[in-house]
Amino acid sequence: MSKDVAVNPEGVVASPLLQVEGLTVHFHVKKGLSKRSADVVHAADDVSFSIRQGETLALVGESGSGKTTVARAVLQLNKPTAGTIVFQGRDLATLRRAERRAFMRNAQVVFQDPYSSLSPRMTVHDIVAEPLRAQGGMSGRELEASIVALLEMVGLGTQHQWRRPHEFSGGQCQRIAIARALALEPKLLILDEPTSALDVSVQARILVLLEELQTRLDLAYLFIAHDLAVVEAVADRVAVMYLGRIAETGRARDVLRDPRHPYTVALMASVPSPDPEQRSEMKVIGGEVPSAVHVPPGCRFNPRCRFRMEVCDRVEPQPHDAGGDHLVACHLPDDFDLAAAPEPPAAVAKEDV
Amino acid sequence: MATPAPVSAGSTGVFVDWRARHASSAAETRHNVRVFFRDKLAVVGVAWICFMIVIAVGAPWIAPYPDEGRGASHLANRFAAPGAQHWFGTDNLGRDVLSRVIFGARIPLMISAAVVIAVLLIGPLLGALAGYFGGWLDEIIMRITDIFLAFPAIVLAMAFVAILGPNLRNLAIAIAITWWPWYTRLVRGMAVSLRERPYVEAAKTMGVRSPVIVLRHILPNTLGPVVVQITLDVGTVILEVAGLSFLGLGARPPTPEWGLMVSEGVEYILEQWWMSVFPGIAIFLLVLAFNLVGDGLRDVLDPRMKR
Amino acid sequence: MSDLLEIKDLRLEFQSLRGTVKALDGVNLTVREREIIGLVGESGCGKTVTGLSVLRLIAGTQAQVTGGSIRFRGEELLTKSESEMVKLRGTLVAMVFQDPLASLNPVFTVGAQIARVVRLHKDVSGKEAREAARAALARAGLPADDAILDSYPHQLSGGMRQRACMAMAISCDAPLLIADEPTTALDVTIQAQILRLLLDLRAELGVAQILITHNVGVAAETCDRVAVMYAGSVVEQGTAIEVLKHARHPYTIALYDCLPHGKTAAELHTIPGSVPDLIDPPSGCRFHPRCEHAMEVCLTVKPEPTPVTGEHWVACHWAASRLASQSRGMTA
Numbered sequence: 001m002s003k004d005v006a007v008n009p010e011g012v013v014a015s016p017l018l019q020v021e022g023l024t025v026h027f028h029v030k031k032g033l034s035k036r037s038a039d040v041v042h043a044a045d046d047v048s049f050s051i052r053q054g055e056t057l058a059l060v061g062e063s064g065s066g067k068t069t070v071a072r073a074v075l076q077l078n079k080p081t082a083g084t085i086v087f088q089g090r091d092l093a094t095l096r097r098a099e100r101r102a103f104m105r106n107a108q109v110v111f112q113d114p115y116s117s118l119s120p121r122m123t124v125h126d127i128v129a130e131p132l133r134a135q136g137g138m139s140g141r142e143l144e145a146s147i148v149a150l151l152e153m154v155g156l157g158t159q160h161q162w163r164r165p166h167e168f169s170g171g172q173c174q175r176i177a178i179a180r181a182l183a184l185e186p187k188l189l190i191l192d193e194p195t196s197a198l199d200v201s202v203q204a205r206i207l208v209l210l211e212e213l214q215t216r217l218d219l220a221y222l223f224i225a226h227d228l229a230v231v232e233a234v235a236d237r238v239a240v241m242y243l244g245r246i247a248e249t250g251r252a253r254d255v256l257r258d259p260r261h262p263y264t265v266a267l268m269a270s271v272p273s274p275d276p277e278q279r280s281e282m283k284v285i286g287g288e289v290p291s292a293v294h295v296p297p298g299c300r301f302n303p304r305c306r307f308r309m310e311v312c313d314r315v316e317p318q319p320h321d322a323g324g325d326h327l328v329a330c331h332l333p334d335d336f337d338l339a340a341a342p343e344p345p346a347a348v349a350k351e352d353v
Numbered sequence: 354m355a356t357p358a359p360v361s362a363g364s365t366g367v368f369v370d371w372r373a374r375h376a377s378s379a380a381e382t383r384h385n386v387r388v389f390f391r392d393k394l395a396v397v398g399v400a401w402i403c404f405m406i407v408i409a410v411g412a413p414w415i416a417p418y419p420d421e422g423r424g425a426s427h428l429a430n431r432f433a434a435p436g437a438q439h440w441f442g443t444d445n446l447g448r449d450v451l452s453r454v455i456f457g458a459r460i461p462l463m464i465s466a467a468v469v470i471a472v473l474l475i476g477p478l479l480g481a482l483a484g485y486f487g488g489w490l491d492e493i494i495m496r497i498t499d500i501f502l503a504f505p506a507i508v509l510a511m512a513f514v515a516i517l518g519p520n521l522r523n524l525a526i527a528i529a530i531t532w533w534p535w536y537t538r539l540v541r542g543m544a545v546s547l548r549e550r551p552y553v554e555a556a557k558t559m560g561v562r563s564p565v566i567v568l569r570h571i572l573p574n575t576l577g578p579v580v581v582q583i584t585l586d587v588g589t590v591i592l593e594v595a596g597l598s599f600l601g602l603g604a605r606p607p608t609p610e611w612g613l614m615v616s617e618g619v620e621y622i623l624e625q626w627w628m629s630v631f632p633g634i635a636i637f638l639l640v641l642a643f644n645l646v647g648d649g650l651r652d653v654l655d656p657r658m659k660r
Numbered sequence: 661m662s663d664l665l666e667i668k669d670l671r672l673e674f675q676s677l678r679g680t681v682k683a684l685d686g687v688n689l690t691v692r693e694r695e696i697i698g699l700v701g702e703s704g705c706g707k708t709v710t711g712l713s714v715l716r717l718i719a720g721t722q723a724q725v726t727g728g729s730i731r732f733r734g735e736e737l738l739t740k741s742e743s744e745m746v747k748l749r750g751t752l753v754a755m756v757f758q759d760p761l762a763s764l765n766p767v768f769t770v771g772a773q774i775a776r777v778v779r780l781h782k783d784v785s786g787k788e789a790r791e792a793a794r795a796a797l798a799r800a801g802l803p804a805d806d807a808i809l810d811s812y813p814h815q816l817s818g819g820m821r822q823r824a825c826m827a828m829a830i831s832c833d834a835p836l837l838i839a840d841e842p843t844t845a846l847d848v849t850i851q852a853q854i855l856r857l858l859l860d861l862r863a864e865l866g867v868a869q870i871l872i873t874h875n876v877g878v879a880a881e882t883c884d885r886v887a888v889m890y891a892g893s894v895v896e897q898g899t900a901i902e903v904l905k906h907a908r909h910p911y912t913i914a915l916y917d918c919l920p921h922g923k924t925a926a927e928l929h930t931i932p933g934s935v936p937d938l939i940d941p942p943s944g945c946r947f948h949p950r951c952e953h954a955m956e957v958c959l960t961v962k963p964e965p966t967p968v969t970g971e972h973w974v975a976c977h978w979a980a981s982r983l984a985s986q987s988r989g990m991t992a
Contacts, residue, residue: 272855
């Protein structure tokens with residue numbers, strides 16, 4: 001099923017559900033007594049992307065990439081330093097506190113660790129009831145019926161209602177978290193590494209469940225992950241982040257099969273393949289992700305990039321369209337053959353301090 | 354697909370529902386009780402405290418000389434050594450020491466109960482608010498807490514009592530005032546880390562209001578360490594009550610408060626040792642019992658051991 | 661090539677509040693000199709417990725070995741005294757864990773910690789130990805300068821910390837390294853570096869390795885042989901290609917099918933049921949409740965290892981019966 005373009009019955013291209021433009025989030029870490037000597041953590045810089053109804057956008061990156069910061073900013077858990085977040089046509093910054101609270105019921109979250117995302121002292125019933133009581137104003141039979149319906153939707157029985165999270169497995173807890181997230185009937189679900197803490201066989205079941213729910217409820221997913229195999233299975237579109245900036249965005253098959261940014265290439269090459277006959281594909285890239293306080297000048301990837309040019313040290317590349325809605329932030333020309341270049345040295349580059 | 358639970362209609366339906374609802378916490382409580390009972394010393398502590406409560410409540414019927422227990426003197430029988438008639442001997446006014454010790458059991462129990470209730474009402478709530486909201490609320494609450502913490506309990510109690518008059522009620526108030534800040538600080542520290550937990554953030558994104566978050570998510574999860582700390586602190590409260598009464602700042606004669614009894618017997622300690630020693634032992638055993646229970650509770654409620 | 665380590669029918673239990681956990685139920689594993697073998701399984705299968713038992717690092721009072729043997733170059737380890745075990749930890753068998761931050765003492769510098777290990781096992785001076793630490797860091801791919809030697813663990817990045825742990829592990833030239841999920845806590849690009857390091861250690865120093873992981877890809881990329889564990893025993897063992905591409909055990913097959921590589925969400929396979937409770941495990945073959953090929957015998961008799969070809973063996977009644985009928989078919 002092609003989800004490339006959302007077209008409503010009149011044949012008009014629908015506007016995206018979530019539109020993020022130039023999102024910048026900086027944190028100030030106090031160093032010493034005065035605020036002037038604070039370190040600035042560039043968690044996210046000039047991040048732009050959009051998600052349409054019913055679509056899955058995967059936000060991919062390693063530690064320090066800023067993907068979690070971006071998700072939290074969309075959820076209004078972090079305050080953006082700059083940029084706009086437009087959700088369902090409304091600029092979130094223009095909403096007053098009470099309005100925002102009601103408005104944000106349309107964007108809900110599922111976290112990575114199933115156990116710590118559920119209050120350990122509450123029963124499953126109360127956990128799922130919480131959003132309904134807080135915003136839905138539901139009570140009595142209506143509430144009980146909704147809870148039962150939600151649990152059934154994620155494959156849990158009503159007998160589970162009265163247990164506590166620690167009595168369940170990781171996969172079941174994730175289901176509870178998903179049921180809770182769906183309680184307010186959101187249009188957008190933000191999934192922060194929802195299967196990273198789960199075993200492979202359990203992961204498969206959760207991904208299947210998420211896929212079913214998406215089709216049934218026409219949900220949009222902002223799917224944060226670092227596991228590219230999972231991303232390939234679930235994403236319609238992918239945005240790759242590095243050190244707070246977007247390196248590459250586009251349709252999943254474009255970005256993953258035909259990456260245009262050296263970091264994406266390195267990322268794809270680092271993923272170990274479970275096929276032992278396809279070995280020695282793992283091309284090791286040297287160095288580590290530098291700290292977000294002292295970002296390298298110019299392109300942030302330049303210390304580790306094997307195609308580094310002189311301009312990369314000075315000028316921060318802006319995303320440009322490499323063809324077919326495939327945006328790349330890199331100074332290399334679009335037709336550059338990234339696969340033909342020589343192997344990078346195996347030794348570790350000294351960490352940039 | 355499981356059949357949905359029957360929607361409770363009649364009274365039996367409601368009862369069944371209630372049992373199912375609480376099955377999980379009941380099982381957890383049973384498990385906790387079992388773990389607690391593995392600690393033999395803690396069990397001894399609980400037994401002793403229960404015993405103390407029983408004799409405190411039943412003092413009029415248990416004490417061999419209840420009038421003397423309450424304070425009536427019997428000058429003909431001064432300084433009788435411990436023997437068959439008076440197991441703990443008699444004091445300088447001829448009063449049966451055993452009866453006085455029995456009646457005196459009420460005081461530490463009641464005062465610590467009062468102090469505990471007062472402290473629990475104020476301390477944790479302020480700490481949770483300070484820790485969760487941060488900012489200026491945190492600053493104000495913690496600065497007030499710091500001010501109270503800076504006073505040594507004895508000095509504050511002395512000042513309080515000097516102004517308002519020495520009696521047990523004022524003593525209890527003075528002690529409560531010096532104790533609540535510790536709980537504010539304890540709970541604040543926990544609240545600061547708890548507010549970062551994913552389930553709290555999830556609650557925020559669901560639109561749960563802040564006061565509800567503090568009451569339903571933050572406070573209940575601070576319960577364990579608070580209960581442990583309170584139990585251990587009760588011992589110290591009892592010691593403070595005894596100590597301040599010993600100094601003349603709490604109970605007044607003829608109240609059979611143990612610390613006061615020790616103080617009254619001090620001048621006779623060489624010859625008529627039983628006047629001070631028995632109440633002293635009573636204080637020691639009760640404080641020890643609370644400490645043992647507190648240690649036992651820590652094993653049960655310590656989050657490290659869960660999961 | 662002789663066996664460096666041979667674990668035979670290892671059984672281990674430990675006491676928990678709810679009852680006796682039968683964590684290991686007859687583990688069979690062999691490690692040859694200079695080879696890398698992957699111990700693959702999901703959470704709760706006992707792979708970490710197996711690794712810890714080799715070095716007897718499981719808390720003594722709670723865990724008990726109830727059967728089996730662990731032989732290192734022919735010598736039985738289970739009967740050795742604690743002081744003998746202390747001598748061989750680090751010199752014959754070394755271990756690296758998942759979280760490098762938890763494995764390093766935060767109040768000592770990296771150089772000091774490695775030097776201390778060296779001095780524990782070798783009679784050298786402080787200066788010589790420091791130089792040995794420097795050499796170990798270099799072999800682990802870290803810059804061998806004073807800056808790193810005098811750094812505290814929190815000053816290093818995750819990847820560098822893991823390299824430091826590896827340096828500590830190889831500092832006394834142990835021929836066997838047990839790596840328990842060494843890359844799980846690391847980013848995927850750093851993971852690639854560490855896996856490359858493991859291969860280099862084998863190539864340059866001849867260090868044999870047991871690589872414990874739940875990530876099939878990691879095992880496929882680095883391991884010569886692979887052993888798959890489920891609920892306390894090894895169900896299949898062989899070369900990486902044999903086990904992963906020509907799997908015989910239903911669990912291995914199902915596990916491989918669950919992997920998302922190259923599939924869309926709709927195409928993902930799942931395994932019905934869930935991992936068993938090891939306090940009251942299923943009788944016979946522990947996988948039978950979830951196995952689509954379960955037969956009568958699977959409910960009562962635990963399957964023994966059956967050879968498939970050469971190195972490859974599988975512990976499964978269904979696989980054994982298939983093999984028997986195949987060989988009958990061939991001779992008929």
